[in-house]
Amino acid sequence: MQRPLRVAVVGAGPAGIYAADILAKSDTPVSIDLLDKLPAPYGLIRYGVAPDHPRIKQIVHALQRVLERPEIRFLGNVGYGTDLTLDDLRRHYDVAIFATGAEKDRGLNIPGVDLDGSYGAADFVSWYDGHPDVPREWPLVANSVAVLGVGNVALDVARILAKSADELLTTEIPDNVYQGLKASPVTDVHVFGRRGPAQAKFTPLELRELDHSPSVEVIVHPEDIEFDQGSMAAIEKSNQVRQVVKTLQDWAIRDPGTRPRRLHLHFLHRPVAILGDGVVTGLRTERMELDGTGDVTGTGAFQDWPVQAVYRAVGYLSTHLAELPFDHAAGVVPNEAGRILDGAEQFDRAYVTGWIKRGPVGLIGHTKGDALETVNSILADLPNLASAPEPARERVIDLLTERGVDFTTLEGWNRLDTHELKLGLAAGRERIKVVSREEMVAISAGLRTAPVH
Known part of the structure; x- marks a missing residue:
């Protein structure tokens, strides 16, 4: 393959970001899109850690550095199964990694x-x-x-x-x-x-x-x-x-x-x-x-x-993802070392990591080992993987735009992050979180700003 490996990581929480980081540091040239249904990244860190546990939230600083790598692009407010389907991922990416966690x-x-x-x-x-x-x-x-x-x-x-x-x-x-x-x-x-x-x-x-x-x-x-x-x-x-x-x-x-x-x-x-x-x-x-x-x-x-x-x-409990096999009793996508299995057969160019892979056990740091195992499986499979028909990096942006998806980016997240910090500063707090999806998207797009005090 003469171009970078195009990878979609569905889920921009710790599991997905760790997988993207390990891939980006490998010897294989990559171009990675981190896709998340929420307008902001970090998944469990932002929406699963109690607000009076700021020490755990410090992990965000390390995750942010990963998002800033040039090989990685964050695309938020993009729903898998709605805004992008499995066929879309297979058309525009060589590999898809599902890291959607467990939220039910x-x-x-x-x-x-x-x-x-x-x-x-x-x-x-x-x-x-x-x-x-x-x-x-x-x-x-x-x-x-x-x-x-x-x-x-x-x-x-x-x-x-x-x-x-x-x-x-x-x-x-x-x-x-x-x-x-x-x-x-x-x-x-x-x-x-x-x-x-x-x-x-x-x-x-x-x-x-x-x-x-x-x-x-x-x-x-x-x-x-x-x-x-x-x-x-x-x-x-x-x-x-x-x-x-x-x-x-x-x-x-x-x-x-x-x-x-x-x-x-x-x-x-x-x-x-x-x-x-x-x-x-x-x-x-x-x-x-x-x-x-x-x-x-x-x-x-x-x-x-x-x-x-x-x-x-x-x-x-993890949620059954559209068009993927699912073990409802265990609450995971059936897999072997991160390779998705449909019965005894390996699912085409699709992998899992994190809680959707092994179940909701262990601490945040345990997802690093998970991600490493999955990435090693991908790298081992590369010689036998088919290439995406339309791998151009901007084609996904064109597709989302054509479908009217108000996707957010890392630049937009940085804008929202600054906005929340300013709201907190005005109230004598570190941060006040914006709750409304519409407001998060609007702030990310630069359509609203925090009040100046």
């Missing part, structure tokens, strides 16, 4: 899950992170709330629900989120885990951050601090587990404080039903006991908790 909630099959007041954590995260495609209002009317799950997302949801809105006013939360949280009457947030404290999935740092709020008292009940042989082995094997367990043990034996809101961490409680007639009025859990291996069995003892809302943080 995994289902929970218990009675009452569809009651009013039962919410998926992913939807709530999208709301408080100002995702442009979710409603601006959130029904924060509960005094007592249950959060199901003991991963980092569950702790994020619980922390945002429990904190006072004024504590979050220094972050980038949009005004509608601040106003919604300020009006919330919540006094108690209960987090439930099916297994014991040694099996919790959150990180030590995430856990300890719960106790930093001056308005939230973290409560751990001593009867929930139980360990079996499997738990002790996990503690011995992992320093992270050991730190989590020590923090929980310390909290379980301390005297209760007087902070106005309470965040309860419950272990060995399996949710079995969400209670209510039309609306949530409670949660029923079964008391569990450790079985010696770190897993649990039911005791047959049940307890009802008087809560008025339930947030299900039991995992994310």
Whole structure:
């Protein structure tokens, strides 16, 4: 091939950007378009990380440097399956990499899950992170709330629900989120885990951050601090587990404080039903006991908790992408080392990386290894790959223009970024996020500017 390899990366979050970076640094000349359905890049960093976690958002600086590479072009506000189809990608690119992540909630099959007041954590995260495609209002009317799950997302949801809105006013939360949280009457947030404290999935740092709020008292009940042989082995094997367990043990034996809101961490409680007639009025859990291996069995003892809302943080699920095979049970595109498989056959010139490839597990940094494996598969396949019929770089721009797509660019993102920073500066904050898709596109196009103070 006498020209650069034309590559489309669908999804401009960390997984897609890491794949583009590794390709750009390879010995193969490349020309890469990072396509995203949102007007702004960074995916999970912008719309999945809690606003009071600015340290994680610092990853953006490294990702921005990748976007500035001359071999890489960002095209936002472009929907795969609508604005561009699989046939379009095959016509204009030699290779397509799908890195669309996971943004839906995994289902929970218990009675009452569809009651009013039962919410998926992913939807709530999208709301408080100002995702442009979710409603601006959130029904924060509960005094007592249950959060199901003991991963980092569950702790994020619980922390945002429990904190006072004024504590979050220094972050980038949009005004509608601040106003919604300020009006919330919540006094108690209960987090439930099916297994014991040694099996919790959150990180030590995430856990300890719960106790930093001056308005939230973290409560751990001593009867929930139980360990079996499997738990002790996990503690011995992992320093992270050991730190989590020590923090929980310390909290379980301390005297209760007087902070106005309470965040309860419950272990060995399996949710079995969400209670209510039309609306949530409670949660029923079964008391569990450790079985010696770190897993649990039911005791047959049940307890009802008087809560008025339930947030299900039991995992994310990827969306089935148009014209691609999909494993609905696992929530991934079937693949081998990133090569998409249709049955036993390799799908033509199409690859996956990130959560759509391996499922929504692991931290952001784990996607680097994912991307490297996928890129190595592409480079190994190059001698046998057919070439795109119309690979000219500007042909995609012509096609989007012909179809009336208001796509955004890196220059447009830089303009929006500057706008949000100016909004924050005027309010004494680092940033205020623009929520409306139409406004994001207009600012990216230079049609609106931030007020000057």
